[in-house]
Amino acid sequence: QTCVVDNAIDQKISASVTRQVSTALAKAQLTCMNVKSRGRLATCPSGFKVTACSCGMACGSWDIRGEHVCHCQCAVMDWASARCCKMSI
Amino acid sequence: QTCVVDNAIDQKISASVTRQVSTALAKAQLTCMNVKSRGRLATCPSGFKVTACSCGMACGSWDIRGEHVCHCQCAVMDWASARCCKMSI
Amino acid sequence: QTCVVDNAIDQKISASVTRQVSTALAKAQLTCMNVKSRGRLATCPSGFKVTACSCGMACGSWDIRGEHVCHCQCAVMDWASARCCKMSI
Secondary structure (H helix, E strand, O other): OHHHHHHHHHHHHHHHHHHHHHHHHOOEEEEEEEEEEEOOOOOOOOOOOEEEEEOOOOOOOOOEEEOOOOEOOOOOOOOEEEEEEEEOO | OOOOOHHHHHHHHHHHHHHHHHHHHHEEEEEEEEEEOOOEEEEEEOOOEEEEEEEEOOOOOEEEEEEEEEEEEEOOOOEEEEEEEEEOO | OOOOHHHHHHHHHHHHHHHHHHHHHOOOEEEEEEEEOOOOEEEEEOOEEEEEEEOOOOOOOEEEEEOEEEEEEOOOOEEEEEEEEEEEE
16 A cells, blocks of 8 residues: 555655744744843843853852852952853744 | 645645744753863763853863863862753754 | 544644654754954854853953953953854754
């Protein structure tokens, strides 16, 4: 049994999926922003994730608390900045 | 010949694909984690990419080796931490 | 009227679309690269966003100008490096 109708439908589906997925994904991009705060903590808005932190006093030691908060570790600290990114479609 | 059946099926397919692509993409997000290690190297698990590195000793000089390894450059180093992200659908 | 043919076609479409959409989306991933320059600025190529910056002189204080430029802030600076990422299919 050669399922001619089935195969024809499958081919239609495959072409449509390929076209629509690539169109949709072509619009998808990484959206990023910076959030700078006084002190040693900086928090990304909801929906964004921290990708990196920058700190005052030339300090390169930081950690990320939860998914959204940059924490600058050096003893004396004047500002903290979070680089926040998300996928937007 | 007007391909009435073809057109009907095409419409069904297009509607289904549009619905499923947007549902799937709506769930797509940036997934991130931290990997901290003693010494000057920290490695992201496979599937993740390094987006940033943090280092002990307040050191802000680092580089990324391959796609997965943070390398803290300062002379004396106690720990290294990698921020690792990937797209998850 | 129970639209037996319609329902059969709908089921077929739905199953095939689900399979193909996840296959297509599974190929989408985060693509990253490093751009290192002398001085205090490093710039990501177009289409990429800065996720983090690394600086010479152990400097951990940096900021991101526009979406593409790392700026290392410490007084004396010999190199700057940008970690640049984008979504790719």
